[in-house]
Ligand SMILES: Nc1nc2c(c(=O)[nH]1)N[C@H]1C(S)=C(S)[C@@H](COP(=O)(O)O)O[C@H]1N2
């Protein structure tokens with residue numbers, strides 16, 4: 158019986174390669190900074206004492222990092238071989254090896270600056286790959302051990318499975334590499350992009366009410382909520398981008414990126430929110446958007462009077478239908494190219510997305526937009542409307558208490574309460590707060606540059622010792638009062654008063 162360690166070690170090493178490949182591909186596809194192996198390398202660099210690191214660098218020069226990564230991979234292959242050999246007599250021992258390595262990888266990933274919990278996903282994928290691939294590979298080895306007469310057949314099966322898995326690993330890593338490099342190129346194009354005329358103003362005076370703890374009036378790009386169905390964010394080079402405008406138009410038009418940004422720019426503060434935002438939730442943000450007015454472009458192509466919407470499609474195939482009236486009226490519906498004075502972040506739709514004041518994102522704010530079909534609501538179904546969401550999605554009046562936090566302990570007596578309220582394109586007229594279901598009391602409002610943004614509000618209330626319930630409601634400039642009726646986010650946005658509990662002591 159040939160139960161040599163060699164084949165078990167090879168099985169372990171191939172398994173290691175497969176896990177490294179899937180974890181690398183996951184990192185690239187999800188555009189998670191770097192693979193776990195690189196995270197480990199960075200950690201080693203960080204914890205290597207300075208003088209020692211210097212000496213090493215003097216010795217190996219620019220090759221320090223490639224050599225380090227090479228060393229880590231050699232070490233990992235050895236650990237893989239060890240796991241394979243341990244697998245001869247135990248199912249558990251190799252798993253323990255994988256667990257220790259995965260823990261090291263996850264640790265290295267999580268100590269990176271700005272690490273998020275999703276960054277460990279590649280490690281998890283690698284671990285699952287290790288466990289499943291090793292058990293697939295050792296199948297033939299175990300059969301051969303118990304049936305010596307099948308030895309040569311099982312050897313062929315083993316080599317075949319190992320070969321196929323090895324090739325698959327290379328393929329997966331290669332695919333990940335292609336996705337990742339597309340991302341890096343687009344990030345570079347974005348960094349080098351100069352957009353004439355795009356300004357970067359500070360939040361206008363008076364928009365902050367001066368109570369710390371309220372969500373900042375201007376939302377920085379990095380803090381702006383993200384919603385998209387794409388798992389791997391589309392990477393579109395400006396030079397490859399076009400927008401085709403067709404359908405019920407007099408003259409079809411295809412715009413390139415240069416065509417678009419050569420046009421007159423419009424800029425404004427606009428608050429964008431998601432229909433899935435729960436009462437009191439954070440799927441809302443306010444930014445300075447720069448772009449090209451859609452109304453002007455539509456005037457050029459000429460609209461058929463029978464049309465009532467535009468079916469917008471993004472590079473990744475997501476779509477939504479937007480009422481033509483909101484794209485042609487006086488509001489600043491735009492093909493946005495910049496957000497807070499910077500080219501759109503890739504996750505927020507680089508190079509071009511739609512922004513329409515007063516509509517939820519799911520019916521308007523198409524990121525990586527490439528196609529506008531002028532059509533009729535009765536002729537189309539879009540991604541979310543197909544899934545039970547409403548065809549039209551005008552934003553609903555909403556208000557939120559940010560200070561104090563729900564469940565907070567506060568000092569009894571005078572307590573500052575504050576938050577944000579919004580009713581884009583109508584504007585907020587007033588905000589009121591009630592304590593323990595009592596009388597509504599008018600809050601003070603900060604200023605806003607237009608009705609398209611949210612507004613900060615604050616009020617000082619008096620709380621006796623004990624548990625209290627605070628709630629908020631807003632009224633828009635049409636006189637419509639925010640309803641207290643609690644509704645779920647489906648099909649057209651949540652309603653109800655944001656209500657919190659505090660304990661005054
Ligand atoms: N291509 C694409 N665009 C999209 C979506 C999407 O899933 N794919 N989601 C929409 C939804 S539901 C919202 S609320 C906004 C969110 O924009 P943000 O991620 O920039 O905040 O984008 C909209 N545009």
Ligand SMILES: [Mo]
Nearest residue numbers: 431432518519
């Ligand atoms: Mo959304």
